[in-house]
Amino acid sequence: MPEAPRYVSTRDPDAPAVPFEAALRRGLAPDGGLYVPTHVPAAEPAWRGAASVAEVARAVLSPWLADEVGDALNLLLDDALDFPIPLVPLGGPWKGVYVLELFHGPTLSFKDVGARTMARLLGHFLHRTGEAATILVATSGDTGSAVADGFAGQQALRVVLLYPQGQVSPVQERQLVAARPGVTALAVDGTFDDCQRLVKEAFLDPALTARGLSSANSISVGRLLPQMVYYFWAARRLAVHTPAAPVVCVPSGNLGNLTAGLLAAEAGLPVAGFLAAHNANDFFPRYLAGEAATFAPSKPTLSNAMDVGAPSNFERLSYLFGPKALRRRVQGARVSDAETLAAIRRLYDEAGYLADPHTAVGLQAVRRGRAQGEAGPFVVLATAHPAKFPETVAEAVGTAPPEPLALRALRGCPEAVTPIAPTLDDLRAHVG
Ligand SMILES: *Cc1c(COP(=O)(O)O)cnc(C)c1O
Numbered sequence: 001m002p003e004a005p006r007y008v009s010t011r012d013p014d015a016p017a018v019p020f021e022a023a024l025r026r027g028l029a030p031d032g033g034l035y036v037p038t039h040v041p042a043a044e045p046a047w048r049g050a051a052s053v054a055e056v057a058r059a060v061l062s063p064w065l066a067d068e069v070g071d072a073l074n075l076l077l078d079d080a081l082d083f084p085i086p087l088v089p090l091g092g093p094w095k096g097v098y099v100l101e102l103f104h105g106p107t108l109s110f111k112d113v114g115a116r117t118m119a120r121l122l123g124h125f126l127h128r129t130g131e132a133a134t135i136l137v138a139t140s141g142d143t144g145s146a147v148a149d150g151f152a153g154q155q156a157l158r159v160v161l162l163y164p165q166g167q168v169s170p171v172q173e174r175q176l177v178a179a180r181p182g183v184t185a186l187a188v189d190g191t192f193d194d195c196q197r198l199v200k201e202a203f204l205d206p207a208l209t210a211r212g213l214s215s216a217n218s219i220s221v222g223r224l225l226p227q228m229v230y231y232f233w234a235a236r237r238l239a240v241h242t243p244a245a246p247v248v249c250v251p252s253g254n255l256g257n258l259t260a261g262l263l264a265a266e267a268g269l270p271v272a273g274f275l276a277a278h279n280a281n282d283f284f285p286r287y288l289a290g291e292a293a294t295f296a297p298s299k300p301t302l303s304n305a306m307d308v309g310a311p312s313n314f315e316r317l318s319y320l321f322g323p324k325a326l327r328r329r330v331q332g333a334r335v336s337d338a339e340t341l342a343a344i345r346r347l348y349d350e351a352g353y354l355a356d357p358h359t360a361v362g363l364q365a366v367r368r369g370r371a372q373g374e375a376g377p378f379v380v381l382a383t384a385h386p387a388k389f390p391e392t393v394a395e396a397v398g399t400a401p402p403e404p405l406a407l408r409a410l411r412g413c414p415e416a417v418t419p420i421a422p423t424l425d426d427l428r429a430h431v432g
Contacts, residue, residue, distance in 0.1 A: 002041055004067045007221060009033035010319040020068050021125050024118070024222040025133075027215040034316040035221050037064075040266040047232045048239070053081045056236060057117075057229040060267065064225055065121075072124055080116040080150075085230055087237035087379070094351045097366055098241070099359070100234045101382045106149045106406055107175055108385035109142040109305070110257065113230060114223030115150030121222055122214070123154040132156040133212040134431060136202055138195035139163050141305045142384065145175035147216045152180035159183045160431050162195040165419060171388050171407065179416035186430055190422035201424045208431055218256035219312050227260030231269050234379050246379040247369070249275040251362040253306035255284065255313035257381065262321060262329065274330045275378075277365035279303045279340070284311060285332025293318075302337045302392050303357040305384065333365035340364065344396035354393065354401050356386040 006017035011033030018026075023035040041063035050056040057077040065073055083106070088099045105112025126133055135157060137147050144161045151159045163176055165187040177185050188195050199215070202208045216223065231248065238246055248271055250258045258276050265271050278285050279301040287293050295310035317326060335343070340357050343364035347353045355363055359382040366378045386393045387407055390400040420426040 002063060004064055005037035005039050005041060007035040007037055010036055010315050013319075020065060020221065024122060024125065024220065025214060027217070027220050034219050034313070034319075036316055036319055037221075037263075040263055043232060043264075043267045043269075047236060050233075050236055053085050053229065053233050054078045056233045057081055057226070060229050060232050060264075061225060069121065069124060076120040076124060077117070080120050080226070081113065081229070083112070085233055087234055088353070089241060090347075090351045090353055092350045094347070094353075094363075096370075096376045097363070097378045097380060098234075098238060098246070099353065099355075099363075099380050099382045100230065100237075102230060103356075103382060103385040103388075105146075107142065107145040108388050108404065108406055109146060110227075110230075110381065110383045111142050111146035111223075112150060114218075114226050114256075115143075115146040115216065117226035118216060118220060118222030119147075119151040119154050119157065123157055126156040131212060132158070133214045134158045134160060135214050135216050136160050136199050136431070137162070137216055138192065138199045139176070140168060140192040140195075141172060142388075143217070145172065148176065148178075148180055148183045148185070151216070152183050154182070157182060161185045162188050162198060162427075164192045164195055165189055167192065169389070169391075171390065174407070174410045177415045177417040178410050179414040183416075184430060185417040186427070187417050187419045188422050189419060194422040198422060198424060198427050202427060202431070205424060205428070208428060211431065213431075217312075218254045219316070224256060224260055224263075227257060228264040228267065228269075230381075231261050231264040231271070235270055238377065238379060242377055244377055245270040245272045246377045247271075247273045247275055247366075247374065249277055249362045249366050249378055249380045251303065251306060251358045251381065251383050252276045252278055252284065253281070253308040253311065255311040255317060257383070258330070259313045259317050259320075262317070265329070275333060275362075275365055275369060276330050277333045277335060277362040279306050279335060279361055280337070281307055281309055282332075282334035283309065284314070285334045287314075287323075288327055288330060288332035290327075302340050302389075303361050305358055306361065331369070333368060335361040335364045341392070341396045343367065344393060348397045354386045354397070355382065356384040356389050357392050358383045359386075 009029030
């Protein structure tokens, strides 16, 4: 078996490399940098004949993880990736565009893939040493519910979620406050920035860190690596329709999803290029077009999970690929809210397809690319279920999407949430 990668910090690549387990447990490197792999191992060729997502996952992730996780890896992947990821060919004027629906997991966003796999990997390592850990997450959107649900009930793991009271959508709130074993939801009397500040303070607080605090944000290699899997799954499914390698369009915010795609390309994914679709928070498209890398404050949009002014994975992307390779492999697009609404309407009218606002940003970017003569085929990553954004979808097409079972089941189910003041004292009282 070829040697598995180890992990170094983007800020000090000459320091000794650490194994996956250490990078997973720490989240951020001790010097504040992001962990990057020392090399990218090729996926095992078996992915091409795989019959399920979990089977693809084995072929893609074994070269990274099998030496540290051993035989447990297979069961762990079967358990984490137990929901369908359909590749839906669009019709009418959208023929040649394929939507990879990553939103059929328990919380209806693509973040279920990374969060569920990371939870099981961390649980595996903790179980081996008999330790326990508390995962602390500040959330304004999809991350919180994916992490809460993905980690719930995993042995030795507790989750504490912080969200800004009254500042998440009704659907998001329902998903956050659903009572789950091992999960504490705290509604902070403050903003999302207050929630993030509290998490940062907690990680500097000796009384709290002594309890084994850990994080599960999108910079974790534990979420990043599993996201490579669905790129290979998309290629596997696309091969049924066409032998051509696709352009893959990624609706992006923190750029974790795109980073995973570029790693997948390094690992042997057949791909013609990437299209990074952003909303009005257009730092990355501007950078790809040749501007200097200057972050901006985030602006609120209809695709709010992509409202990121300073994408945290940019440091990792730049380290791994550098400006030249990034600009060669990735095209950027910026899509306004008005275009997003128009795209949802157009997709519905022309192809009978109901897209959520994030996926619509990607579909609009593809439409523009095709109008400029790009041939495709195109695979668009559908990052959230339209029913997570009923208000926006109804504004675009006149009716709200039907509620999937995963959301309906939350109506009337037990809730558990505690309001707290935006202070470390109050947080300490609830992380016990
Ligand atoms: C998190 C999220 C994104 C952005 O993904 P990144 O990996 O941060 O670029 C896009 N769409 C949805 C629905 C999300 O929840």
